[in-house]
Amino acid sequence: MRIGTSISTKKLDQACVEEYKIPLIVMMENAVLSAVKHLDTDLYDKYVIVSGVGNNGGDGLGIARQLKAKNKEVKVFLIGNMEKITQCSKTNLQILQAMKVEYEVICNNEDDNIKLENLKNNIKNSDIVIDCIFGTGLEREIKGIFKEVIKIINENKNLVYSIDVPSGINATNGEILGICIKADKTISFEFYKRGFLKYETKKYIGEVIVEHIGIPENILNKYDDKEYITTMNFVKNNIKIRNKFSFKSDFGKVTIFAGTTGFTGAAYLSSESAVKCGSGLVTVICDKEIQPILSCKLSEAMTANYNEKERIDKLIKSSNVIGFGCGMGDTKATLDMLHYLINNANCHLVIDAGGLNVLKNDTSILKKYKNKIVITPHLGEMSRLTGESISYIQENKIDVAKSFAKENNIIVLLKGYETVITDGYITYINPTGNSSMANGGMGDCLLGIITSFIGQGIDVFEAVVCAAFIHGYIGDELSKQLYTVNATDIIKKIPSTMKKFNIEINL
DSSP states (O other): OOEEEHHHHHHHHHHHHHHHOOOHHHHHHHHHHHHHTOOTTTOOOOOEEEEOSHHHHHHHHHHHHHHHTTTTOOOOOHHHHHHOOOOHHHHHHHHHHHHOOOOEESSSTTTTTHHHHHHHHHHHHHEEEEEESSSSSOOSSSOHHHHHHHHHHHHOHHHHHHHHOOTTTTTTTTOSOOOOOOOOOOESSSSGGGGGGGGHHHHOOEEHHHHEOOOHHHHHTTTSSEEEEEEOOHHHHSSOOOOTTTOGGGGGGEEEEEOTTTTTHHEEEEEEHHTTTTTTEEEEEETTHHHHHHHHHHHSEEEETTTTTHHHHHHHHOSSEEEEEOOOOOSSHHHHHHHHHHHOOEEEEEEHHHHHHHHTTTGGGGGGGGOOOEEEEHHHHHHHHOOOOHHHHHSSSSHHHHHHHHHTTOOEOOOTTTOOEESSSSSOOOOOOOOGGOOOOOOHHHHHHHHHHHHHHHOOOHHHHHHHHHHHHEEEEHTTTTOOOOOOOOHHHHHHHHHHHHHHHOO
16 A cells, blocks of 8 residues: 655646546546545435535535435535635536535635534534545645634534545644544545654544545556555565475574573563464574573574574574574673674674664664664664654654665664554555554564564565564454453464465465
């Protein structure tokens, strides 16, 4: 699913009209028909359409016509200066006039108070309000009559469905422009709007549906910002297929540096996740003091300790992937070990937790590694790596992650609600996961899944995207029955989830 901005949308419209000679009124009608499918006409009969005078308002007028054709009770209110109505909107209004559909114009006139009261009463009496006041091009603060109308809608609506974007959101950056419609459903076209990813917008957008409106694929590709939301089909198309001819050597050798005294759990969770994901061989390297504990807990994985230099050398040269940092301290020993790996390992490297914290004063070593590096910071760790505040990163997480990934030629998985995965050029937003998973050990579990997928030979970037999706998907499934979902709960469900995905691939 593509993510786009107001600029992307404008370029698409221009390309369709100028390059493909598709009349704007045709695309508007496609949008109207796509939107009507989601207006729950089998459940509701009374609709109020509130339209502006721009092309988003034209969508609303077209929707009014389609609803009227379905014998629904439709009330139409046009907000704004009618001298500024766009040509496509004017065409749809003329059709409504020919159909004898009544409408009211509200535009800073002396009788607007009466009309606003009428709007309020109609909204209270309606099943659904359709918001088509402003579209993706809105960038200025909402004032005057528009502010009054939005306030009335929010205070009196039963349900409100917004078309393309809730009026009041900047589609590109998610800024709330003074006031905003609080939609129960947003029916967006072609793109999931980038602004919807901002935390502040969640209380305004409701359920988001993205519909296609017939724009040719090559135009979509041409103006693609290379930002996407991960889908289940993406994961099914990229995870490794297991068949009757497979051997354990086909599923990779994983080595995980994890665990110190008092942090046995991190080592166990990361390595057990890799085992359950189907890695051929998993070895965890840990403190000598905790090695006996891990050897007892890990039936299918091998163990070594940080003092076994010769064995470590053999492992890092034969591994397909190395995970580093879970349960390791912010110490010189951790930093020295990371330097050693970067100078000597021959495979891809996934860094988390303690491995990230030791980089806070110098990230330059990331650029020296000859294979791919993946880092998996949470907001606090990203703050230490970049020097930016947590609040700034939270509000600009895509741009911060992309910038850091591009600068260091690495893959960044920035954890949190709607986790960001990016190599600086292509970005995926993970839609799975929930607050039931907000507890210790989840990051360790995720590192194990990532390293396992990379070790199995999945493209590194795609492996990270798939791992984040499956990790959160399991959490979502478990949270339907469980108040709190722990990392051990996730690990138990990995094999059955992978089997489910694998079966569907082979069907």
